[in-house]
Amino acid sequence: MRRGCSILGSDLILFGLFAAVAVMGSLAVIGQKNPIYSVLALILSFFGLSGLYVLLEAPFVAVVQIIIYAGAIMVLFLFVVMLLNVPREDAAEWDRTHPYYRPAPAVLGSALAAATLGLLAWAFSRTPGLGAGVADARPAASSVGQLGRVLFTDYMFAFEVTSILILIAMVGAVALARKREQ
Amino acid sequence: MVALGAVVGLGGLVISGLVGPSNPTPEKEAAYECGMPPVGDARERQSVKFYLIAMIFLLFDIEVAFLYPWAMAMRDLGWPGLLQITLFFAILVVGYAYIWRKGVLDWGPESDPDYKHAPRPGPAVIKRYRYGTRH
């Protein structure tokens, strides 16, 4: 992240590195039987994503990715995994849901994945300026201050609605937990 | 710094693994439980309170994250910006008051509904106890 340190087109190398971390992390999430390891792999994946945001010159998004996703959401996940006490997925159930035994969900899932990929490819093909470097197409909200200005003027309504969303989530969390206790 | 930290961490483990003795016995391999043989597995279900506090923390953390862009743009946004963030907080205060009322933030015995009605020695009992009329 230091200026004047870029050597050997290091951006491309770094992109490959971060992307590899993100993808490998995501693969490890679904490849694990122990949910705790899955949670940790997801954190690793988030770190990869955060690195990609840094390369895109969006340091605020990168840091928030760590603070919110890796720091808050994953703590919640970790707590839930620990509190429900599911140290290992049931092997028998895994066998029952194995594609070999249940072809229909596997086919459906693959079709959905293919559709998502196709949609992404379509979206990319219609996005202008993909080949241009990040520095040329610098977004308006690259610095934190600019982000704040945009957020509190153009997207003011969405911002205020977010607080209502958070409020609902709070009430919902309490209500669910209370019901379980009784 | 991350790399150097990793070097210290892993290096320390390797070195102590090499030079430290290793002759485990069943007693050494047991979890510590004040010298008694450990009872059962440690990974029991824990209180739902931990889950709740993590959930509430997540929601307030999002709020704090939204705060930073505003803090950086505060001088440009001026009083209207302050009004907006105050409105944002005001809505969240409703939720804050709700979780407070519901006792999510209470961890002591008072948070247990049964505790409030549990019989306990009142001042009269304590007094009698102290002056020895009870026994």
Next chain:
Amino acid sequence: MSGVLDWLTMPQTIFFLAVTGVVFLALQVSAAVFVYAERKVAAFMQQRYGPYLVGPKGLLQPIADIVKLVFKEELRPKAADGLLFAAAPVISAIAAFAAFAPVPFGASTTFFGLLPEPMPLQVADINVAVLVIFAITSMGVYGIVLAGWASNSKYSLLGGLRSSAQMISYELAYGMSLATICMIAGSLSLREIVDAQAGYYFGVIPKWNVFVLFPTGFIAFLVFGTAGVAETNRAPFDFPEAEQELVAGYHTEYSSMKFALFFLAEYINMVTAAAVTTNLFLGGWHGPLIPEAYGWIWFLIKLFVLCFVYLWLRWTLPRFRYDQLMAFGWKLLLPLATINLLVSAAGVLYFGL
């Protein structure tokens, strides 16, 4: 390859590597000194001698401790999760070292003219340094909670859960008071925040953030300091290892180097917290009498004072009760920090700071 060689022999690169190395070594040494100081200060406050056998005045005690710890046997509960059991202390150590990277400790220097351009005295000059520190702090939870879970011991698990709940609770007040200072300074870069604190009000009171918009700056300082103590799990917030209740909390099952790594991480975290507080509230390397080129002397003085306050607190205040701790964090610090933020925002707008 010549590109790499050129880059390696550039004065800036050498300076960067030197600073990184110095900070790295200094953090380790500071942890050792801190342990010694802690025992001496504790002894002083309890009217006893403290370590005095190893070396003059017991000065070599930390070295003896390290050697002893390295040669100790590693114990591991049979039911523990081997990989995570070993990973947890390493995660703690990495997070502790990484958190210091964005912390500046002196003004930009050309190092007696050896550098072509002034370089900042810090490992990484990041323009969102404050947020990076906040993020790395929030990562510190994992080392503790994983240690607690991986040990598969009841005390460890309870200690880990408790401390993670504590850390996330105080993180909110921490982030909120951090935002207050960033807002007043108008920057997320620690270097810019420190440089905004140069100079004096009325020629006498230093322009430090503790005194800014009195009393909001001071309240932010108190909230940040308190949350910092809670984040580093120090007394009176030392619940993760509350001896009387949880034996040793999350590191009950740890021994040898793995235990030493937790210990190291805890003390480095304290140094980092003191350094960040110095930069945010106490004017960093700015101070009277010493020229700015040697500002790091002021920085160290302030750092030592804050570290001493940490020790002082530990040996003066009794531990909270857990429900008091949560109530204090959620019902007092969080609302206080929020109101303080809004009031200081109004102050900044009203006085046109």
